[in-house]
Amino acid sequence: MKRFQRGHDVEGLLSAIEDTGAVIVTEFLPDSALIQLRGAIKGRAESVKAGAEDGINFWEKFHGAQTKRFTGIGLTSEVFFDLLEDDYLACLADRLLGDSGHQYWMNTCQAMIIGPGEAAQVLHRDGDNWSNVMARTWPNCPELTVSLILALEDVDEVVGATRVVPGSHRWTDYERSPEPAESIPATLLAGDALIYNGRVFHGGGANQTVDRWRWALHLSFVVGWLTPEEAASQIYPASLIEHRSPRVKRLLGMSSFNPYPGRGGRLWLKDFAEWI
Numbered sequence: 291m292k293r294f295q296r297g298h299d300v301e302g303l304l305s306a307i308e309d310t311g312a313v314i315v316t317e318f319l320p321d322s323a324l325i326q327l328r329g330a331i332k333g334r335a336e337s338v339k340a341g342a343e344d345g346i347n348f349w350e351k352f353h354g355a356q357t358k359r360f361t362g363i364g365l366t367s368e369v370f371f372d373l374l375e376d377d378y379l380a381c382l383a384d385r386l387l388g389d390s391g392h393q394y395w396m397n398t399c400q401a402m403i404i405g406p407g408e409a410a411q412v413l414h415r416d417g418d419n420w421s422n423v424m425a426r427t428w429p430n431c432p433e434l435t436v437s438l439i440l441a442l443e444d445v446d447e448v449v450g451a452t453r454v455v456p457g458s459h460r461w462t463d464y465e466r467s468p469e470p471a472e473s474i475p476a477t478l479l480a481g482d483a484l485i486y487n488g489r490v491f492h493g494g495g496a497n498q499t500v501d502r503w504r505w506a507l508h509l510s511f512v513v514g515w516l517t518p519e520e521a522a523s524q525i526y527p528a529s530l531i532e533h534r535s536p537r538v539k540r541l542l543g544m545s546s547f548n549p550y551p552g553r554g555g556r557l558w559l560k561d562f563a564e565w566i
């Protein structure tokens with residue numbers, strides 16, 4: 291996987307993502323923001339139990355019994371909003387999800403804190419959240435989603451670095467499943483970010499330690515004509531959002547979707563009218 295310093299031209303990043311499916315951006319988040327975000331997430335993690343509690347076996351396994359996850363990151367850290375406004379990430383997402391006239395939602399922002407002894411997550415494609423679109427249009431499906439994993443502390447292979455199967459976004463056979471040995475770890479220093487498209491196989495790595503947690507934050511975007519994973523407009527109170535930029539409002543589902551200049555209908559309307 292190629293590594294680029296933050297600020298490297300977006301064309302270079304795009305061509306690496308096109309080639310491999312993923313790229314690492316070093317020093318993605320400045321130290322001051324990193325310290326603030328890490329503190330907020332560690333504080334909240336103290337009251338979160340490891341494991342999914344919905345009683346659905348698949349999700350318990352997918353999220354990991356020893357792993358802590360939570361969303362609503364903007365309820366505890368203002369850095370969340372800075373990330374939504376981040377010019378560099380916006381530029382990349384605009385290009386990757388450009389088919390939707392640059393209108394996309396935040397898909398989800400969640401802490402992914404892999405605990406000691408956790409097994410490797412199943413390798414999967416994030417685009418399979420919308421598998422009907424993926425399966426029916428593969429291998430020519432539009433880019434539906436783009437994801438970022440930000441290291442809040444250094445992340446090495448033994449603590450559970452995300453594993454990526456390079457080039458798997460270009461496999462012609464949609465049904466082909468990767469062997470674990472085809473994956474490589476995305477090791478990150480605190481503040482670095484792994485950015486990957488919705489078609490590449492990847493998954494959280496096994497945490498082989500007995501006492502270290504893998505501290506990371508996931509942030510992803512999805513095209514505006516699909517339903518995001520996190521119901522942001524139900525999580526964030528209007529008072530926290532209404533004074534923010536049109537971009538943040540749109541990302542969090544607090545304004546309409548208009549496909550212009552693309553084709554298609556306006557969506558997420560109020561009495562047939564667009565709103566913001």
Ligand SMILES: O=C(O)CCC(=O)C(=O)O
Pocket residue numbers: 352402411416439450451452453492493494495
């Ligand atoms: O934790 C990770 O490194 C990846 C997690 C992931 O890909 C997911 O849950 O969709």
